[in-house]
Amino acid sequence: MDQHVHMRKSVLIAGGSGLVGSRLTRLLLERDYCVSWLSRSNWHKTSFCVFHWDPVKGTIEKSAIEQADHVINLTGANLNARWTPERKKLIVDSRVKSTDLLFKTIRETQNKVQTYLSASGTSYYGNRGDEWLTEDSPAADDFLGTCCQRWEKAACQMESLGVRTVRIRTGMVLSSNGGALPVLARPVKAGVGAALGSGKQWVSWIHIDDLCRLYIHALENKDLEGAFNGVTPQPVRHKHLIKEIAKTLHKPLWLPHVPAFALRAVLGEMSSVVLDSTRVSPKHTLESSFRFQFAELPSALAEIYR
Secondary structure: OHHHHHHOOEEEEEOOOOHHHHHHHHHHHHOOOEEEEEEOOOOOOOOOOEEEEEOOOOEEOHHHHHOOOEEEEOOOOOOOOOOOHHHHHHHHHHHHHHHHHHHHHHHHOOOOOOEEEEEEEHHHOOOOOOOEEOOOOOOOOOHHHHHHHHHHHHHHHHHHHOOEEEEEEEOEEEOOOOOHHHHHHHHHHOOOOOOEOOOOOEEOEEEHHHHHHHHHHHHHOOOOOEEEEEOOOOOEEHHHHHHHHHHHOOOOOOOOOEOHHHHHHHHHHHHHHHHOOOEEOOHHHHHOOOOOOOOOHHHHHHHHOO
16 A cells, blocks of 8 residues: 555646646546646645646745656636737746746756646647648747747757656647637527638647546656647538537527628637637647547537537
8 A cells, every 4th residue: 555655646737727627637636646736826625735836926836846746737828818919928928937937946946757748739830721730730920829839949948857748739629618619609509600700710629538638648658758739630620510519409500600800800819719720630649549539529529518
């Protein structure tokens, strides 16, 4: 028994209370990992350790790093608020500064950190029409593409400390608890669902459980490093996604498409999140022998809305 306690691996998650973090926490606890969080809020009702940090101010409880075998950074300000100059700065800083602070703390602290897993986004690749994109495709030079590049560059600093580093470029995460799906499903449930823009733009997506399993896969396979696309092998066009949601919810689709110019008028630059076409292949992910449980959209949506 004592040996078993000694063997338990400790995982520190920054951004653990978010959509992906909370699900990943549950799956790690089920696998007998010792989980702790880095959080800006004070949590009282958790069964595990929560350490305090403030990436913007550059403060962190060093003991969080001292006890961690593995660090997973899921921190990042939400994209779904209007992109004012202040908001854009926050979107970048929340990702880059949090990573820089973790790097600095790992460098300066007596620690046993072996693995650093960083979130990133498929918006790394930008608006690329029908082109198939793999982990080797170049980054876009638009706002989100540049943001992802800076985020990943910050994560790669960990390699200079001998820490194995994995970047997971995540597409649209499908979950009923948050993210894009409830937003897209709301008008469909109300009977006024419609595709956005031309509807032809490609959506690269992943079921939340597959994404969390990919993080665990990256954690447990010591030879994995570099970038991996966190999307299923079967991206769909946006109008197909909306149709499939309607079909799963047994709802009709009445409206014509919502024109792109109307979305740009309402959302401004943020409209690129739904209008950009990014057709991503999880090439390296599949080569790493990861297997998707929900590779196809109908089975993913059926599980979510069952």
